[in-house]
Amino acid sequence: PQESKWQVWTEEHVKRTFQKREQKAHKGTFGTGLLLAGSDEMPGSALLAGIGALRSGIGKLTIGTSRFVAGVLAGRIPEAMYAHDGLQKVVNGQVPKGMKACAIGPGLPNPEEIEQALKVLFQSDLPLIIDAGALQERRYPSRKAEIILTPHPGEFSKMTGIPVPDIQKNRLYFAQKYAQEQGVITVLKGRNTVIAFPDGDLFVNETGNAGLAKGGTGDTLTGMLLAFVSAEKDIKSAVANAVYFHGCSADHWGKTKAQRGLLASDVSELLPDIMKSFE
Template sequence: MNVNSWSENLVIEHWPKRDPNSHKGNHGKVGIIAGSQLMPGAAALCAGAAVESGAGLTAVNTVRTVIPIVAGHVPEATFYHRDDDLNGFMEGKDAVAAGPGLGRLSDDIIEDLITNFDGPLVIDADGLYELRSHEVIIRKRTAPLIITPHAGEMARIINEDIEYVTGNRYEAAEKLAIDYGIYVVLKGPETIVAEPDGTLWVNHTGNAGLAKGGTGDVLTGMILAFIGRYDDIQPAVSSAVYMHGYAADYLIEHGEAMESVTASKVIKILSSSFERLIN
Protein backbone atom coordinates (compact mmCIF):
# COMPACT_ATOMS: atom_id res chain seq x y z
CA MET A 1 0.00 0.00 0.00
CA ASN A 2 1.43 3.37 -1.09
CA VAL A 3 0.57 5.85 1.71
CA ASN A 4 1.87 9.43 1.71
CA SER A 5 1.24 12.64 3.68
CA TRP A 6 0.10 15.81 1.93
CA SER A 7 2.10 18.54 3.64
CA GLU A 8 2.24 22.31 3.90
CA ASN A 9 5.31 22.30 1.66
CA LEU A 10 3.42 20.39 -1.03
CA VAL A 11 0.50 22.81 -0.85
CA ILE A 12 2.87 25.75 -1.36
CA GLU A 13 4.82 23.96 -4.10
CA HIS A 14 1.70 23.28 -6.18
CA TRP A 15 -0.17 26.54 -5.50
CA PRO A 16 -0.97 28.19 -8.88
CA LYS A 17 0.39 31.70 -9.36
CA ARG A 18 -1.99 34.19 -10.95
CA ASP A 19 -0.77 35.88 -14.11
CA PRO A 20 -1.30 39.64 -13.69
CA ASN A 21 -2.74 39.68 -17.21
CA SER A 22 -5.20 36.85 -16.62
CA HIS A 23 -8.97 37.18 -16.72
CA LYS A 24 -11.84 35.37 -14.99
CA GLY A 25 -12.00 32.67 -17.65
CA ASN A 26 -8.42 31.63 -16.85
CA HIS A 27 -9.23 30.57 -13.29
CA GLY A 28 -11.92 27.97 -13.79
CA LYS A 29 -15.45 28.12 -15.11
CA VAL A 30 -17.18 25.83 -12.65
CA GLY A 31 -20.73 24.61 -12.21
CA ILE A 32 -22.52 23.53 -9.03
CA ILE A 33 -25.70 21.44 -9.09
CA ALA A 34 -26.98 21.71 -5.54
CA GLY A 35 -29.78 22.77 -3.26
CA SER A 36 -33.49 22.05 -3.05
CA GLN A 37 -36.48 23.75 -1.51
CA LEU A 38 -35.75 22.18 1.89
CA MET A 39 -31.95 22.51 1.68
CA PRO A 40 -31.05 25.86 0.13
CA GLY A 41 -28.08 26.37 2.44
CA ALA A 42 -26.09 23.54 0.85
CA ALA A 43 -26.01 25.38 -2.46
CA ALA A 44 -25.08 28.67 -0.78
CA LEU A 45 -22.22 27.10 1.19
CA CYS A 46 -20.83 25.20 -1.78
CA ALA A 47 -20.98 28.23 -4.07
CA GLY A 48 -19.56 30.57 -1.44
CA ALA A 49 -16.61 28.25 -0.85
CA ALA A 50 -15.94 27.97 -4.59
CA VAL A 51 -15.90 31.75 -5.03
CA GLU A 52 -13.69 32.32 -1.96
CA SER A 53 -11.32 29.57 -3.17
CA GLY A 54 -10.57 31.39 -6.39
CA ALA A 55 -12.93 30.04 -9.05
CA GLY A 56 -13.09 32.51 -11.92
CA LEU A 57 -16.76 31.95 -12.79
CA THR A 58 -19.20 30.05 -10.57
CA ALA A 59 -22.61 29.02 -11.90
CA VAL A 60 -25.25 27.41 -9.68
CA ASN A 61 -27.92 25.05 -11.00
CA THR A 62 -30.76 24.92 -8.48
CA VAL A 63 -34.53 25.16 -8.06
CA ARG A 64 -36.21 28.49 -8.70
CA THR A 65 -37.11 29.21 -5.06
CA VAL A 66 -33.49 28.75 -3.97
CA ILE A 67 -31.96 31.18 -6.46
CA PRO A 68 -32.69 34.40 -4.50
CA ILE A 69 -31.49 32.78 -1.28
CA VAL A 70 -28.13 31.78 -2.74
CA ALA A 71 -27.79 35.08 -4.60
CA GLY A 72 -28.21 36.91 -1.30
CA HIS A 73 -25.19 35.07 0.11
CA VAL A 74 -23.08 34.75 -3.05
CA PRO A 75 -23.76 37.70 -5.36
CA GLU A 76 -20.77 36.72 -7.51
CA ALA A 77 -22.52 33.54 -8.73
CA THR A 78 -24.68 33.19 -11.81
CA PHE A 79 -27.71 30.91 -11.91
CA TYR A 80 -29.40 28.26 -13.99
CA HIS A 81 -32.87 26.92 -13.32
CA ARG A 82 -32.99 23.19 -12.47
CA ASP A 83 -35.80 22.46 -14.94
CA ASP A 84 -33.82 23.72 -17.93
CA ASP A 85 -31.69 21.50 -20.17
CA LEU A 86 -28.74 20.05 -18.23
CA ASN A 87 -26.60 19.96 -21.38
CA GLY A 88 -26.88 23.72 -21.58
CA PHE A 89 -25.56 24.02 -18.05
CA MET A 90 -22.63 21.67 -18.68
CA GLU A 91 -21.53 23.51 -21.81
CA GLY A 92 -18.27 25.42 -21.34
CA LYS A 93 -17.66 24.26 -17.77
CA ASP A 94 -14.11 23.30 -16.78
CA ALA A 95 -15.44 21.25 -13.85
CA VAL A 96 -18.78 20.45 -12.23
CA ALA A 97 -19.82 19.43 -8.71
CA ALA A 98 -23.17 17.85 -7.85
CA GLY A 99 -24.96 16.58 -4.79
CA PRO A 100 -25.05 18.97 -1.82
CA GLY A 101 -28.68 19.37 -0.78
CA LEU A 102 -29.80 17.93 -4.09
CA GLY A 103 -32.23 15.40 -2.65
CA ARG A 104 -32.17 11.67 -3.20
CA LEU A 105 -34.81 11.72 -5.93
CA SER A 106 -32.46 13.46 -8.37
CA ASP A 107 -30.30 10.48 -9.30
CA ASP A 108 -31.12 10.92 -12.99
CA ILE A 109 -29.02 14.10 -12.86
CA ILE A 110 -26.05 12.15 -11.48
CA GLU A 111 -26.40 9.46 -14.13
CA ASP A 112 -26.57 12.11 -16.87
CA LEU A 113 -23.44 13.85 -15.55
CA ILE A 114 -21.41 10.65 -15.27
CA THR A 115 -22.36 9.69 -18.82
CA ASN A 116 -22.24 13.02 -20.62
CA PHE A 117 -20.03 15.54 -18.83
CA ASP A 118 -16.52 15.23 -20.26
CA GLY A 119 -14.67 17.27 -17.62
CA PRO A 120 -13.72 16.64 -14.00
CA LEU A 121 -16.84 15.78 -11.99
CA VAL A 122 -17.13 15.98 -8.18
CA ILE A 123 -19.99 14.05 -6.56
CA ASP A 124 -20.91 14.54 -2.90
CA ALA A 125 -23.74 14.08 -0.41
CA ASP A 126 -27.11 13.08 -1.96
CA GLY A 127 -25.34 12.50 -5.26
CA LEU A 128 -23.60 9.49 -3.71
CA TYR A 129 -26.74 7.73 -2.51
CA GLU A 130 -27.20 5.51 -5.59
CA LEU A 131 -23.59 5.61 -6.80
CA ARG A 132 -23.13 1.84 -6.59
CA SER A 133 -25.86 1.35 -9.20
CA HIS A 134 -23.78 3.37 -11.67
CA GLU A 135 -20.66 1.23 -11.48
CA VAL A 136 -20.84 0.18 -15.14
CA ILE A 137 -21.03 3.71 -16.55
CA ILE A 138 -18.42 4.95 -14.08
CA ARG A 139 -15.98 2.34 -15.37
CA LYS A 140 -16.64 3.54 -18.94
CA ARG A 141 -16.04 7.17 -18.04
CA THR A 142 -12.71 8.62 -19.24
CA ALA A 143 -12.78 12.06 -17.55
CA PRO A 144 -11.82 12.31 -13.87
CA LEU A 145 -14.48 11.49 -11.27
CA ILE A 146 -13.96 12.59 -7.68
CA ILE A 147 -16.27 11.41 -4.89
CA THR A 148 -16.26 12.76 -1.33
CA PRO A 149 -18.03 10.31 1.01
CA HIS A 150 -18.06 10.28 4.79
CA ALA A 151 -17.92 6.88 6.48
CA GLY A 152 -21.66 6.22 6.24
CA GLU A 153 -21.80 7.09 2.54
CA MET A 154 -18.70 5.03 1.90
CA ALA A 155 -20.26 2.03 3.63
CA ARG A 156 -23.31 2.23 1.36
CA ILE A 157 -21.18 2.50 -1.78
CA ILE A 158 -19.07 -0.58 -0.97
CA ASN A 159 -21.92 -2.52 0.66
CA GLU A 160 -20.24 -2.82 4.06
CA ASP A 161 -21.15 -1.54 7.51
CA ILE A 162 -19.79 1.68 8.97
CA GLU A 163 -17.66 -0.22 11.47
CA TYR A 164 -15.81 -1.89 8.61
CA VAL A 165 -15.08 1.46 6.95
CA THR A 166 -13.89 3.17 10.14
CA GLY A 167 -11.66 0.19 10.94
CA ASN A 168 -10.23 -0.18 7.43
CA ARG A 169 -10.15 3.34 6.01
CA TYR A 170 -6.98 2.99 3.94
CA GLU A 171 -7.99 -0.36 2.48
CA ALA A 172 -11.53 0.76 1.68
CA ALA A 173 -10.44 3.97 -0.05
CA GLU A 174 -7.70 2.23 -2.01
CA LYS A 175 -9.91 -0.60 -3.22
CA LEU A 176 -12.79 1.61 -4.33
CA ALA A 177 -10.47 4.01 -6.15
CA ILE A 178 -8.83 1.16 -8.06
CA ASP A 179 -12.04 -0.79 -8.73
CA TYR A 180 -13.92 2.21 -10.14
CA GLY A 181 -10.92 4.10 -11.57
CA ILE A 182 -11.81 7.25 -9.61
CA TYR A 183 -10.52 9.63 -6.94
CA VAL A 184 -11.95 8.90 -3.49
CA VAL A 185 -11.90 11.54 -0.76
CA LEU A 186 -12.80 9.58 2.37
CA LYS A 187 -13.68 12.27 4.88
CA GLY A 188 -13.06 12.08 8.61
CA PRO A 189 -10.14 12.54 10.99
CA GLU A 190 -7.10 12.56 8.69
CA THR A 191 -9.08 12.60 5.45
CA ILE A 192 -7.71 10.26 2.79
CA VAL A 193 -7.40 11.09 -0.92
CA ALA A 194 -7.07 7.90 -2.98
CA GLU A 195 -5.97 8.11 -6.61
CA PRO A 196 -7.26 5.75 -9.33
CA ASP A 197 -3.99 3.78 -9.15
CA GLY A 198 -4.44 3.27 -5.41
CA THR A 199 -1.91 5.85 -4.21
CA LEU A 200 -3.09 7.33 -0.90
CA TRP A 201 -2.52 10.86 0.37
CA VAL A 202 -3.35 11.51 4.02
CA ASN A 203 -4.27 14.94 5.39
CA HIS A 204 -3.30 16.02 8.90
CA THR A 205 -5.08 19.37 9.24
CA GLY A 206 -8.52 19.98 10.74
CA ASN A 207 -10.24 19.46 14.05
CA ALA A 208 -13.50 18.22 15.55
CA GLY A 209 -15.12 21.61 14.94
CA LEU A 210 -15.64 20.40 11.37
CA ALA A 211 -17.99 17.68 12.65
CA LYS A 212 -20.99 19.83 11.85
CA GLY A 213 -23.53 20.10 9.06
CA GLY A 214 -22.45 22.09 6.03
CA THR A 215 -18.69 21.68 6.29
CA GLY A 216 -18.77 18.95 3.64
CA ASP A 217 -20.56 21.34 1.29
CA VAL A 218 -17.74 23.81 1.84
CA LEU A 219 -15.13 21.16 1.04
CA THR A 220 -16.93 20.27 -2.19
CA GLY A 221 -16.91 23.91 -3.29
CA MET A 222 -13.23 24.20 -2.44
CA ILE A 223 -12.30 21.03 -4.32
CA LEU A 224 -14.25 22.24 -7.35
CA ALA A 225 -12.53 25.63 -7.36
CA PHE A 226 -9.08 24.13 -6.88
CA ILE A 227 -9.65 21.71 -9.77
CA GLY A 228 -10.64 24.68 -11.92
CA ARG A 229 -7.35 26.43 -11.08
CA TYR A 230 -4.88 23.53 -11.11
CA ASP A 231 -3.46 21.55 -14.02
CA ASP A 232 -3.55 18.19 -12.20
CA ILE A 233 -6.34 16.60 -10.19
CA GLN A 234 -4.53 15.05 -7.23
CA PRO A 235 -2.62 18.16 -6.09
CA ALA A 236 -5.82 20.17 -6.48
CA VAL A 237 -7.92 17.79 -4.40
CA SER A 238 -5.29 17.18 -1.73
CA SER A 239 -4.55 20.90 -1.39
CA ALA A 240 -8.26 21.72 -1.06
CA VAL A 241 -8.61 19.10 1.68
CA TYR A 242 -5.53 20.48 3.43
CA MET A 243 -6.73 24.09 3.29
CA HIS A 244 -10.23 23.14 4.47
CA GLY A 245 -8.73 21.69 7.63
CA TYR A 246 -6.16 24.47 7.87
CA ALA A 247 -8.92 27.09 7.87
CA ALA A 248 -10.72 25.29 10.69
CA ASP A 249 -7.47 25.14 12.67
CA TYR A 250 -6.93 28.85 11.98
CA LEU A 251 -10.32 29.60 13.55
CA ILE A 252 -9.38 27.74 16.75
CA GLU A 253 -5.98 29.42 16.90
CA HIS A 254 -7.69 32.81 16.73
CA GLY A 255 -10.04 32.20 19.63
CA GLU A 256 -13.02 30.39 18.12
CA ALA A 257 -14.52 27.76 20.42
CA MET A 258 -14.41 24.37 18.75
CA GLU A 259 -18.12 23.94 19.39
CA SER A 260 -18.81 27.22 17.56
CA VAL A 261 -16.96 26.43 14.34
CA THR A 262 -19.44 26.55 11.47
CA ALA A 263 -19.28 26.04 7.73
CA SER A 264 -19.98 29.73 7.18
CA LYS A 265 -17.11 30.72 9.45
CA VAL A 266 -14.75 28.42 7.56
CA ILE A 267 -15.67 30.21 4.31
CA LYS A 268 -15.13 33.62 5.88
CA ILE A 269 -11.65 32.67 7.15
CA LEU A 270 -10.43 31.16 3.86
CA SER A 271 -8.90 34.40 2.62
CA SER A 272 -6.89 34.96 5.81
CA SER A 273 -5.75 31.34 6.00
CA PHE A 274 -4.70 31.32 2.33
CA GLU A 275 -2.81 34.56 2.86
CA ARG A 276 -0.93 33.27 5.90
CA LEU A 277 0.15 30.00 4.30
CA ILE A 278 0.88 31.06 0.73
CA ASN A 279 2.23 34.58 1.19
Protein backbone atom coordinates (compact mmCIF):
# COMPACT_ATOMS: atom_id res chain seq x y z
CA PRO A 1 0.00 0.00 0.00
CA GLN A 2 1.13 3.54 -0.74
CA GLU A 3 -0.05 6.82 0.71
CA SER A 4 -0.14 9.94 -1.45
CA LYS A 5 2.34 12.73 -0.81
CA TRP A 6 3.14 13.84 2.72
CA GLN A 7 5.23 16.48 4.48
CA VAL A 8 7.08 16.88 7.74
CA TRP A 9 5.35 19.48 9.95
CA THR A 10 8.36 21.71 10.52
CA GLU A 11 9.33 24.66 12.69
CA GLU A 12 8.66 26.84 9.63
CA HIS A 13 5.08 25.60 9.47
CA VAL A 14 4.65 26.46 13.15
CA LYS A 15 6.18 29.93 12.75
CA ARG A 16 3.87 30.63 9.84
CA THR A 17 0.67 29.39 11.48
CA PHE A 18 0.88 29.89 15.25
CA GLN A 19 -1.37 32.82 16.03
CA LYS A 20 -0.11 35.94 17.75
CA ARG A 21 -2.25 36.99 20.69
CA GLU A 22 -3.67 40.47 20.68
CA GLN A 23 -3.18 42.49 23.83
CA LYS A 24 -6.81 43.57 23.76
CA ALA A 25 -7.91 39.93 23.96
CA HIS A 26 -10.27 38.72 26.69
CA LYS A 27 -10.98 35.19 27.84
CA GLY A 28 -13.88 34.87 25.41
CA THR A 29 -11.41 35.36 22.55
CA PHE A 30 -9.88 31.96 23.19
CA GLY A 31 -12.99 29.91 23.74
CA THR A 32 -14.35 27.67 26.45
CA GLY A 33 -13.49 23.99 26.21
CA LEU A 34 -15.47 21.10 27.62
CA LEU A 35 -13.34 18.24 28.89
CA LEU A 36 -15.19 15.00 29.59
CA ALA A 37 -12.60 12.90 31.40
CA GLY A 38 -11.63 11.17 34.59
CA SER A 39 -13.34 8.67 36.82
CA ASP A 40 -12.91 7.59 40.44
CA GLU A 41 -10.26 5.05 39.44
CA MET A 42 -8.55 7.28 36.85
CA PRO A 43 -8.79 10.80 38.25
CA GLY A 44 -5.32 11.75 37.00
CA SER A 45 -6.27 11.70 33.34
CA ALA A 46 -8.68 14.61 33.88
CA LEU A 47 -6.00 16.46 35.85
CA LEU A 48 -3.35 15.99 33.18
CA ALA A 49 -5.63 16.90 30.29
CA GLY A 50 -6.98 19.88 32.21
CA ILE A 51 -3.53 21.28 32.93
CA GLY A 52 -2.52 20.59 29.33
CA ALA A 53 -5.46 22.68 28.12
CA LEU A 54 -4.84 25.56 30.51
CA ARG A 55 -1.09 25.72 29.83
CA SER A 56 -1.92 25.86 26.12
CA GLY A 57 -3.92 29.03 26.51
CA ILE A 58 -7.55 28.00 26.55
CA GLY A 59 -9.84 30.90 27.54
CA LYS A 60 -12.01 28.93 29.95
CA LEU A 61 -12.24 25.26 30.81
CA THR A 62 -15.17 23.22 32.09
CA ILE A 63 -14.30 19.75 33.32
CA GLY A 64 -17.18 17.30 33.28
CA THR A 65 -16.30 14.51 35.66
CA SER A 66 -17.56 12.60 38.72
CA ARG A 67 -18.31 14.50 41.91
CA PHE A 68 -15.45 12.71 43.63
CA VAL A 69 -12.94 13.63 40.91
CA ALA A 70 -14.20 17.20 40.77
CA GLY A 71 -13.61 17.40 44.54
CA VAL A 72 -10.08 16.11 44.16
CA LEU A 73 -9.31 18.36 41.19
CA ALA A 74 -10.80 21.61 42.46
CA GLY A 75 -7.78 22.27 44.68
CA ARG A 76 -5.31 21.29 41.96
CA ILE A 77 -6.98 23.16 39.07
CA PRO A 78 -8.76 26.13 40.62
CA GLU A 79 -8.82 27.79 37.17
CA ALA A 80 -11.40 25.31 35.84
CA MET A 81 -15.15 25.09 36.30
CA TYR A 82 -16.70 21.74 37.03
CA ALA A 83 -19.79 20.01 35.66
CA HIS A 84 -20.64 17.30 38.20
CA ASP A 85 -21.37 13.99 36.47
CA GLY A 86 -20.77 15.84 33.21
CA LEU A 87 -20.80 12.75 31.03
CA GLN A 88 -24.18 11.68 32.42
CA LYS A 89 -25.49 15.19 31.82
CA VAL A 90 -24.43 14.99 28.17
CA VAL A 91 -26.07 11.56 27.87
CA ASN A 92 -29.26 13.23 29.10
CA GLY A 93 -28.95 15.83 26.38
CA GLN A 94 -27.63 18.61 28.62
CA VAL A 95 -24.48 19.81 26.87
CA PRO A 96 -23.15 22.83 28.80
CA LYS A 97 -23.82 26.05 26.88
CA GLY A 98 -21.26 28.34 25.30
CA MET A 99 -18.61 25.73 24.52
CA LYS A 100 -16.20 26.10 21.61
CA ALA A 101 -14.98 22.49 21.47
CA CYS A 102 -15.18 19.25 23.44
CA ALA A 103 -12.68 16.52 24.29
CA ILE A 104 -13.89 13.15 25.49
CA GLY A 105 -12.18 9.96 26.60
CA PRO A 106 -9.21 10.15 28.97
CA GLY A 107 -9.90 8.03 32.05
CA LEU A 108 -13.46 7.14 31.06
CA PRO A 109 -14.25 3.48 31.77
CA ASN A 110 -17.80 2.94 30.53
CA PRO A 111 -18.13 2.34 26.75
CA GLU A 112 -21.95 2.32 26.70
CA GLU A 113 -22.18 5.65 28.47
CA ILE A 114 -19.55 7.11 26.13
CA GLU A 115 -21.43 5.84 23.09
CA GLN A 116 -24.63 7.54 24.27
CA ALA A 117 -22.79 10.76 25.02
CA LEU A 118 -21.20 10.72 21.56
CA LYS A 119 -24.62 10.34 19.95
CA VAL A 120 -25.63 13.61 21.60
CA LEU A 121 -22.31 15.32 20.83
CA PHE A 122 -22.43 14.34 17.15
CA GLN A 123 -25.68 16.35 16.92
CA SER A 124 -23.93 19.43 18.29
CA ASP A 125 -21.83 21.90 16.31
CA LEU A 126 -18.78 21.41 18.54
CA PRO A 127 -15.46 20.20 17.16
CA LEU A 128 -14.80 16.91 19.01
CA ILE A 129 -11.53 15.41 20.18
CA ILE A 130 -12.00 11.72 20.83
CA ASP A 131 -9.34 9.83 22.76
CA ALA A 132 -8.53 6.80 24.92
CA GLY A 133 -11.68 5.17 26.37
CA ALA A 134 -13.84 6.85 23.72
CA LEU A 135 -11.97 5.27 20.78
CA GLN A 136 -13.89 2.30 19.38
CA GLU A 137 -14.68 0.74 16.06
CA ARG A 138 -17.56 2.87 14.74
CA ARG A 139 -18.77 4.89 11.75
CA TYR A 140 -18.60 8.66 12.06
CA PRO A 141 -21.49 10.79 10.84
CA SER A 142 -20.79 13.57 8.38
CA ARG A 143 -21.29 16.85 10.24
CA LYS A 144 -20.15 20.43 9.97
CA ALA A 145 -17.64 20.55 12.85
CA GLU A 146 -14.49 18.45 12.79
CA ILE A 147 -13.89 15.19 14.57
CA ILE A 148 -10.33 14.54 15.72
CA LEU A 149 -9.26 11.05 16.81
CA THR A 150 -6.03 10.49 18.74
CA PRO A 151 -5.29 6.76 18.83
CA HIS A 152 -1.99 5.13 19.74
CA PRO A 153 -1.31 2.08 17.52
CA GLY A 154 -3.14 -0.27 19.91
CA GLU A 155 -6.24 1.91 19.85
CA PHE A 156 -6.02 2.29 16.07
CA SER A 157 -5.90 -1.51 15.83
CA LYS A 158 -9.04 -1.77 17.97
CA MET A 159 -10.76 0.83 15.74
CA THR A 160 -9.85 -0.82 12.45
CA GLY A 161 -9.18 -4.50 13.13
CA ILE A 162 -5.72 -4.12 11.54
CA PRO A 163 -2.96 -5.83 13.55
CA VAL A 164 -0.50 -3.46 15.25
CA PRO A 165 2.58 -4.71 13.32
CA ASP A 166 0.81 -4.02 10.00
CA ILE A 167 -0.20 -0.55 11.20
CA GLN A 168 3.34 0.24 12.25
CA LYS A 169 4.74 -0.80 8.86
CA ASN A 170 2.31 1.49 7.02
CA ARG A 171 1.43 4.27 9.46
CA LEU A 172 1.03 6.99 6.84
CA TYR A 173 -1.05 4.85 4.53
CA PHE A 174 -3.51 3.59 7.13
CA ALA A 175 -3.94 6.95 8.86
CA GLN A 176 -4.63 8.68 5.54
CA LYS A 177 -7.04 5.97 4.40
CA TYR A 178 -8.98 6.10 7.67
CA ALA A 179 -9.15 9.90 7.66
CA GLN A 180 -10.46 10.00 4.10
CA GLU A 181 -12.92 7.13 4.43
CA GLN A 182 -14.39 8.32 7.72
CA GLY A 183 -14.07 12.06 7.22
CA VAL A 184 -12.21 12.53 10.50
CA ILE A 185 -8.85 14.04 11.41
CA THR A 186 -6.68 11.11 12.47
CA VAL A 187 -3.71 11.64 14.78
CA LEU A 188 -1.88 8.30 14.87
CA LYS A 189 0.44 8.64 17.86
CA GLY A 190 3.80 7.14 18.70
CA ARG A 191 7.27 8.00 17.40
CA ASN A 192 6.72 10.24 14.33
CA THR A 193 3.05 10.92 14.96
CA VAL A 194 1.05 10.97 11.74
CA ILE A 195 -1.57 13.69 11.26
CA ALA A 196 -4.03 12.85 8.48
CA PHE A 197 -6.86 15.07 7.26
CA PRO A 198 -10.06 14.06 5.46
CA ASP A 199 -9.00 16.01 2.35
CA GLY A 200 -5.89 13.85 2.02
CA ASP A 201 -3.40 16.29 3.55
CA LEU A 202 -0.82 14.27 5.42
CA PHE A 203 1.86 15.37 7.89
CA VAL A 204 4.46 13.73 10.10
CA ASN A 205 5.65 15.26 13.36
CA GLU A 206 9.28 14.65 14.22
CA THR A 207 9.43 16.21 17.69
CA GLY A 208 9.24 14.14 20.87
CA ASN A 209 11.23 11.26 22.28
CA ALA A 210 10.95 8.09 24.34
CA GLY A 211 10.57 10.18 27.49
CA LEU A 212 6.94 10.45 26.37
CA ALA A 213 6.54 6.68 26.47
CA LYS A 214 4.68 6.59 29.75
CA GLY A 215 1.10 6.77 31.01
CA GLY A 216 -0.43 10.21 31.01
CA THR A 217 1.37 11.95 28.18
CA GLY A 218 -1.49 11.13 25.81
CA ASP A 219 -3.93 12.76 28.22
CA THR A 220 -1.77 15.89 28.23
CA LEU A 221 -1.92 15.98 24.42
CA THR A 222 -5.71 15.69 24.46
CA GLY A 223 -5.96 18.72 26.72
CA MET A 224 -3.57 20.64 24.48
CA LEU A 225 -5.63 19.78 21.42
CA LEU A 226 -8.78 20.99 23.17
CA ALA A 227 -7.10 24.34 23.82
CA PHE A 228 -5.61 24.76 20.36
CA VAL A 229 -8.83 23.79 18.62
CA SER A 230 -10.81 26.16 20.88
CA ALA A 231 -8.48 29.10 20.46
CA GLU A 232 -6.97 28.92 16.97
CA LYS A 233 -8.77 29.80 13.76
CA ASP A 234 -7.29 27.21 11.42
CA ILE A 235 -8.03 23.67 12.53
CA LYS A 236 -5.23 21.98 10.57
CA SER A 237 -2.45 24.02 12.10
CA ALA A 238 -4.17 23.92 15.51
CA VAL A 239 -3.93 20.12 15.54
CA ALA A 240 -0.44 19.90 14.05
CA ASN A 241 0.97 22.62 16.31
CA ALA A 242 -0.38 20.92 19.45
CA VAL A 243 1.38 17.70 18.45
CA TYR A 244 4.53 19.65 17.59
CA PHE A 245 4.72 21.55 20.91
CA HIS A 246 3.93 18.41 22.93
CA GLY A 247 7.02 16.78 21.43
CA CYS A 248 9.11 19.95 21.80
CA SER A 249 8.50 19.95 25.54
CA ALA A 250 9.90 16.45 25.82
CA ASP A 251 12.88 17.40 23.64
CA HIS A 252 13.55 20.49 25.74
CA TRP A 253 13.51 18.37 28.90
CA GLY A 254 15.88 15.90 27.29
CA LYS A 255 18.54 18.58 26.72
CA THR A 256 19.34 18.76 30.43
CA LYS A 257 17.56 15.83 32.07
CA ALA A 258 17.15 12.09 31.64
CA GLN A 259 14.27 11.29 29.30
CA ARG A 260 13.11 8.56 31.63
CA GLY A 261 12.44 11.07 34.39
CA LEU A 262 9.93 13.12 32.37
CA LEU A 263 6.37 13.25 33.71
CA ALA A 264 3.26 14.00 31.70
CA SER A 265 2.72 17.04 33.92
CA ASP A 266 6.25 18.27 33.10
CA VAL A 267 5.23 18.41 29.43
CA SER A 268 2.56 20.96 30.32
CA GLU A 269 4.80 22.89 32.65
CA LEU A 270 7.43 23.38 29.95
CA LEU A 271 4.96 24.55 27.32
CA PRO A 272 5.17 28.26 28.14
CA ASP A 273 8.97 28.12 27.63
CA ILE A 274 8.51 26.33 24.33
CA MET A 275 5.78 28.59 22.97
CA LYS A 276 7.67 31.74 24.01
CA SER A 277 9.89 31.68 20.95
CA PHE A 278 6.86 31.39 18.64
CA GLU A 279 4.81 34.26 20.06
